[in-house]
Amino acid sequence: MTFTAPDIDYAGLSPVIALTAGACIVLVVSLIAPGRWTSTLLSLATLAAAAGLCIWQWGKSEDLVAGALRLDDLGLAVSLIAIAAAAFVMPLTLREPAARRAGHGDFQALVLGSTLGMVLLAQAQNLVALFVALELLSVPLYVLCGSSLTRQQSLEAGLKYLIVGSLGSATLLYGLAFIYGASGSTDFAGIRDGIGSLSDDPLVLIGIGLAATGLAFKVSLAPFHQWTPDVYQGAPTPVTAFMAVATKAAAFCVFVRFFEVALGPSVSDWDGPLAILAVVSIAVGNIGALGQDSVKRLLGYSGIAQAGYMLTGIVVASEFGVKALVFYLAAYALMNLPAFAVVAIRERETGYGDDIRALQGIGRDRPELAWPITISMLALAGLPGTAGFIGKLFLIEAAVDGDYTWLGVAIAIGTMVSLAYYLRIVAAVWMRAGDEPVAAPGLPAMAGGSPEADVEAGSSPGAGVTPGRDPAGEPSGGRCPVVLVPTALAAAATVVFGIIPSPLVDWASNAGTALFIGLS
């Protein structure tokens, strides 16, 4: 018996190959020549290569690896978002205490591994590939979340993410099994043909419900969101930034591909429930964020609300919706990353951790940090002149176009509520003096205030900390151009795409159209 290996399109797989090789190289080199600059530069080179290869493949539309992966503009667009997010956080890990302890090479190799999972997930069009990619994405993140070993919160975050994430994966897997049982196929196209005639089949309905639940865990939609604020707050800030932006992009990509392609014929079964999920997320996220003092926690809740907005793009089940979703994912990355970068810098400079007090008065002293986070907040709030406004406009237009006007109204109402907390941060940055209400010694100044954290801080909060150096005396990197320049660039891009959105809109439109090529 002869065995013919499947024909492999190496060009199409090249971004995946580049990331795999890069992750291995970073890991090995860090054993031989440990040094944070070496591994950071290698990681950045890997990501640059992968991004370049993605751009090279742009416009192609074909199946890879016997139909397990789909190379199209949607997958490539989301891969680019994930790669860009990874590249953004690499400089942030340079002076991250957790990365120092874990070893920069190991830390960054894990980020690269997770990015690889995201690229695969964005292109997956087979149930098995979907699940494998999802695990490849998640497992490194479980480790990264818990990597700040001296902080109880980080350990808690790692464990919590592991348990909840595994539960989500299990639910998803269970759902996928049902769908396979009903349709007899693991390929998205095969499922589409298989369930076309049995949309009211209980097997399919259960499968859809469980799969949606599993994916909702990953994109942190309410009511499957409980892990989000804790994990966001506990994880080292560069990891949070990466997780918030890249995981969301990749998970939403597979969400939309799975639902529009594989489950497209039974759209009437899932669009209503998903719309309800969206509204619940918008409500829970926005209300939950209101009272938060921890900026990372606040951004976690805001991420839940934003996931609700983005789900609209899937609910309407139209090309317009997918375009709006892709645009919003890109805008979301641009708006969130600067905010996390500023939080990361300030938590190393002040003793306040990620508390909102760490941001007070930076409008006066540190305009190079104040502007990016201000633009981020205004963009997340959807104010005009930023990419956030165009993104909301796009989503609401898709909602109204798909006869979901009430969902558009829900987005508008959610946005109003969200202003209350986004503007709180802006007010802290510009309108309060730096040393206004200093915490009394008894209060937990590090957010959450675990004893280890205070030991690590090594000094009483806010006092005796030289600006520009972290509490341990190391340079905090707060004035380091490799951190500040990408932050400024992302913030500038947020504004530029708010004023001249056409390039990004065209890019998202290409990606959205690609999903529907070949679908009847």
Next chain:
Amino acid sequence: MIQVMLWFPVAVGLLCFVVPRRGVRILPVAGTLFVLVLAIVLVAGFDAGVTGLQHPVDESWIPDLGVRYQLGVDGISIFLVLLTALLWAAATLFSAFRPPERPRLYFFMLGLAETATLGAFLAQDLLLFVLFFDLMLVPFYFLIGAWGSGDRIAATTKMIVYTLVGSLLMLVAAIATAILASDQVGELSFSLSDLRANVLGEGSQDWIFWFFAAAFLVKMPAFLVHGWMPDAYRAAPLPVLALLSGVLAKVGAYGFLRIVLPLYPDAALQFQDVVLAIAVASILYGSIMAFTQTNVRLVAGFSSVAQLGFITLGIFSLRPDGADGAVLQMVNHGLVVAPVFLIIALLAERSGTEDLREMGGMATRAPVLAAMFLIVTLALLAMPGSANFIGEFFILNGTFQAKIGFAIVAIVGAALAAFYAIRLYQRTMHNRLPDGVESREISVPDSLAVAPLVACIVALALYPGLILHRGEASVDLSLAAVCEGGTYYNSSGNRYTIIFFDCPGPEQPVAQR
């Protein structure tokens, strides 16, 4: 030219970040004066005989979403543009002589605010209008929050949340309008002229009308949705407040004329009584509150509520004379309320308080200041002979012919204006000079900011036709759809040919001006 005018202020604002410290005060003043000159040139070159847009700009912006970059001026917006340029020049000048902390940021925000406001008046694409309308909030948030007094952060957050409640719903409504219209035509477009040609069916107009009305009424602010006003007015720096009350409030009224009446005529007719009732309630409530407040800012603030009530009344008389009066009154009120706030700033500097009960006698050694304030006050109470009187007369005339009941109640409000305006003047200027209050003449730099505004009030009193004459053609166009008979098209189907003489009104409008 209108492109230059639109973007120049924000460009100057950005320049403020790089010029040396001394230039930070001169540059924005020069910038706003240049914009003022452009606005005057625009008015001088305005052709009153043309109904449609002048200086149109029409370029593709986000083709996938159907949004175009369309600008233009017509008889309704031209004087509001001039008003904007004038008040910004005055407020910038006034601020430049009292340099605030962090002047670069302050003048950048002022510039951004001017661009956004001009944009709202110039935009001819529904979505562009919404964009500029929302954008106006951002600089004012910073201006009040960072340079205000008292509980400024809470006040400014409240203001933003209140106003955005309206304007985000307006965004949804705008999108719904375009998409529903595109169902008829097939092509998605937010262009006002396209939308005017495809007015929506009656059923969907209703909720869209209220989403827009909510945004505009909050902005004014009207009675029931004025909750943000007292706090924000107490906290805002006074030059900023002059702009907030003088110009921003008008954007709401302008939105009714520009967008609501032409695009949602059936709903406007249907809810005419409701809006008129809100307007009359605003007049009465604002007047009574203005009479009872002791904080000078709030006296002026609630008087604005009442005045904006009059403007709404005129617009929703749904008659050309009422709306003409409303357009005139928008400019009048802006011209009057801005110097009131600037003079309040001067008074507060001299007396160290903003409480009416602790002021007085300011006129003893400041005759020029007192004279200017007297002119402004008389205009505020719509003394016969002032342009405000003519504006109010037109408004009431229109309302009388449309809905006599509302007009009779509104006249009470016109009388009440005399009470609060004269009280404001007497309590500050007359009586004995209290201890610790210094009566000092207005300085030359300050009068540079205030005197031109007073001069404009006088000039407009002498020749109100300047505005009425140029405004009427555009007002007729705006009102064409609501003039009782519904919508009228010419044969090509995209422009109204009706002028108001065809309105089946009870008789000819009062003035063959």
